[in-house]
Amino acid sequence: MLVFPNAKLNLGLYITGQRPDGFRNLESVFLPLPWTDALEVLPATETTLSLTGIPIPGEPTTNLCLRAYELLKADFNLPPVQLHLHKVVPIGAGLGGGSGDAAFALRALNDLFGLGLPPETLETYARRLGSDCAFFIRNKPVFAYEKGDVFEDIPLNLTGTACKVIYPGLHISTAEAYSCVSPRAPRHDLRAALARPLETWRDTVSNDFEDALTPYYPVLGEIKEQLYAAGATYASLSGSGSAVYGLFPGLEQPPALELPAAYQVWNGRL
Numbered sequence: 001m002l003v004f005p006n007a008k009l010n011l012g013l014y015i016t017g018q019r020p021d022g023f024r025n026l027e028s029v030f031l032p033l034p035w036t037d038a039l040e041v042l043p044a045t046e047t048t049l050s051l052t053g054i055p056i057p058g059e060p061t062t063n064l065c066l067r068a069y070e071l072l073k074a075d076f077n078l079p080p081v082q083l084h085l086h087k088v089v090p091i092g093a094g095l096g097g098g099s100g101d102a103a104f105a106l107r108a109l110n111d112l113f114g115l116g117l118p119p120e121t122l123e124t125y126a127r128r129l130g131s132d133c134a135f136f137i138r139n140k141p142v143f144a145y146e147k148g149d150v151f152e153d154i155p156l157n158l159t160g161t162a163c164k165v166i167y168p169g170l171h172i173s174t175a176e177a178y179s180c181v182s183p184r185a186p187r188h189d190l191r192a193a194l195a196r197p198l199e200t201w202r203d204t205v206s207n208d209f210e211d212a213l214t215p216y217y218p219v220l221g222e223i224k225e226q227l228y229a230a231g232a233t234y235a236s237l238s239g240s241g242s243a244v245y246g247l248f249p250g251l252e253q254p255p256a257l258e259l260p261a262a263y264q265v266w267n268g269r270l
């Protein structure tokens with residue numbers, strides 16, 4: 001079975017409180033971003049994982065695809081599998097790339113072996129692999145709260161909106177990014193702000209990580225300014241960075257930008 005785990009964008013992100021479990025409570029809207037890896041899952045005689053594409057830091061045994069398999073294997077009588085991951089989505093980018101791989105692995109194993117687990121149960125397994133993972137089970141625009149793993153549907157439809165995502169090659173670890181931010185009350189009611197026209201979002205929809213990280217990584221602010229100068233209606237850091245995106249409603253494709261060759265760029269429509 002071949003699946004294409006996509007990435008996500010955060011539209012607004014407020015870190016609202018410290019939790020007793022050491023994590024932070026947050027409020028954000030998650031959107032699927034069709035920038036994808038490729039993951040093949042096949043029954044096999046022994047369990048293996050092969051990797052191509054962007055190198056993934058860390059031991060392959062800690063890869064989230066294998067962790068997803070081990071999690072289900074602990075509860076179900078799964079045969080060995082041969083996994084192949086072709087990694088395309090930048091890592092440490094705030095795009096949830098590893099989380100998407102994990103959630104798609106759970107979904108593929110559920111389908112391949114006919115486990116019959118409903119989405120709510122897959123979401124519960126996904127939460128155990130990481131805060132972002134559960135989103136990729138629903139994989140549609142949602143308002144997320146608590147650890148970013150509890151969701152409410154929202155009536156937001158950006159389908160077809162031209163979007164440019166720029167990854168400047170800075171690997172920002174999620175834990176490090178959280179340590180730079182002090183929780184505070186949300187600056188706006190995110191759902192109300194996103195219900196207003198896209199032209200107003202620039203003044204009302206913000207990401208607390210962006211404010212905290214830009215002084216350390218000025219390139220994040222420079223990319224955002226470049227996106228606005230190129231006509232973006234809204235631009236922001238995604239999640240804990242370092243990817244910055246711009247939305248260009250009304251265009252077929254986002255405009256070309258002069259960027260360093262080392263940057264990874266995704267152009268397309270949501």
Ligand SMILES: C[C@](O)(CO)[C@H](O)COP(=O)(O)OP(=O)(O)OC[C@H]1O[C@@H](n2ccc(N)nc2=O)[C@H](O)[C@@H]1O
Pocket residue numbers: 010022023024025026028094096099129130131132133146147148174175178239240
């Ligand atoms: C920044 C976001 O991408 C926004 O969607 C997510 O909150 C990050 O989710 P993730 O990468 O799945 O993160 P996890 O693997 O669950 O956690 C990594 C580390 O981030 C911090 N962390 C994460 C989520 C959260 N709500 N509070 C936290 O403080 C913790 O230090 C944790 O050890």
Ligand SMILES: Nc1ncnc2c1ncn2[C@@H]1O[C@H](COP(=O)(O)OP(=O)(O)OP(=O)(O)O)[C@@H](O)[C@H]1O
Pocket residue numbers: 056057058062063064065085090091092093094095096097098099101102132172173174239240241
């Ligand atoms: N399939 C995978 N893809 C990417 N990273 C993985 C994967 N499996 C395990 N990891 C580990 O997770 C780390 C990346 O996590 P990190 O949270 O920084 O980035 P991310 O998953 O790309 O998305 P985000 O920045 O949105 O959280 C890597 O350093 C790697 O060790």
